[in-house]
Amino acid sequence: MTPSQDLQASRVVIVGGGPGGYEAALVARRSGADVTVVERTGAGGAAVLTDVVPSKTLIATAEWMTIADRAPDLGIRLDVPGESIPPAPRGPSESERHHVDLDEVNARVRELAAAQSQDIRARLESEGVRLVHGTGRLDGPQRVLVDATGGGSHAFDADVVLVATGATPRVLPEARPDGERILSWTQLYDLKSLPERLVVVGSGVTGAEFAGAYVSLGSDVVLVSSRDRVLPGEDADAAAVIEEVFRSRGMTLMPRSRAQSARRTADGVVVTLADGRTVEGSHVLMAVGSEPSTAGIGLEEAGVRLSSSGHIEVDKVSRTSVRGVYAAGDVTGVYPLASVAAMQGRIAMSHALGDAVAPLSLSQVASSIFTAPEIAKVGYSEEHLRSTGSRYRTSMLPLARNPRAKMLGIRDGFVKLFAHEGGRVLGGIVVAPRASELVFPITLAVAHRLTVDEVANAFTVYPSITGSIGEVARMLHHVDER
Structure with a gap:
């Protein structure tokens, strides 16, 4: 044969x-x-059907809300008949906010x-x-x-x-989802109205994404984390940006707080922590792994x-x-x-x-966390490079210095690259709106073993967010070895 x-x-x-x-x-x-x-x-x-596509569709809707929130900074006001709306110092006033019909949003999802x-x-x-x-x-x-x-x-x-x-979804014995008040991430898309107060248990990727989405959609959100910070497995600088953004949007963060159980009340839920404290909400999302x-x-x-x-x-x-x-x-x-x-x-x-x-080859995998701003990464992380004793160089540029970001009213985020002492790009992180799209040039650099000089010498559009990738590569040309 x-x-x-x-x-x-x-x-x-x-x-x-x-x-x-x-x-x-x-x-x-x-x-x-x-x-x-x-x-x-x-x-x-x-x-x-119940994970990536619906969650990212919901998050895309929430992203629209975060863009709308930047409108007053750009001189754009909603036209409210009979009202005189004063300029907002940062973000819109309550009378200016768009409001979400979650039943309609979820139907579209x-x-x-x-x-x-x-x-x-x-x-x-x-x-x-x-x-x-x-x-x-x-x-x-x-x-x-x-x-x-x-x-x-x-x-x-x-x-x-x-x-x-x-x-x-992993299920805790004392917090079994019922699809109504105690929810897994697969059950969120049957909600008819926006949770008034959503308690999110778990601050990994899933928990952070949904917490960020729902606070942008208009829910009061409490994020319960058993770890010291949000996104404990991610780059520390990136996690710090997300924490700051979450707090600025009114989210309550509860680090070092391990959830033990969740039970329904007459009109909501009570989450009990391992140290005896309780957190009340209208709904709870259990995002404790899979x-x-x-x-x-x-x-x-x-x-x-x-x-x-x-x-x-x-x-x-x-x-x-x-x-x-x-x-x-x-x-x-x-x-x-x-x-x-x-x-x-x-x-x-x-x-x-x-x-x-x-x-x-996992060293070439690009991934993204769909918070707002997004976190996208590829290649080796800084934690890996440090723990393995690698000789590397790193440079980071805040997105607020980027001219295109200024035009769009974007303040939060950065671009960071890691390079071998010989100049080869080992990895990178982009924290920005649509970082999942912006990380691709770094992915190509890692996959094809490009040097920072080769990245720096490629043309970028001016003005553009990707211009910061070229700028960080140029900065690495003279950065001391670590």
């Missing part, structure tokens, strides 16, 4: 239709494989998520991928059993199995090795401990990003079907 005939004969079954699963399916089909995707919630999985899911489904079907709506589990390493959503069951034999079942969806799907019975946290152990080409079984996405615990899940899925299929493949 020739290699091409071998590929065409391959049967691929993918359990999970999120970014890792559907991207893998497209690669496998292009290689000529017979591909089946088993998905319980719908094409795109939780990432599209759900519609966009459903539309994106349908687009993915149509793409997969047009490529010849078989879609099965149901819950899949392994019956050994080369067979997948499916309990169909509408009833009945199916069995699929496979030469290659990819597990991409994702993760679900757990991999690995239980009860036949992994251990098939010989697939799991870590102590329940994640599937994989190597850099997404192989598990069992030949022919691969895994991708949040279920692996490698890096909880849709982009990483998609890359893992593509790598897995290319490797399994005999195509050339480069192993996953």
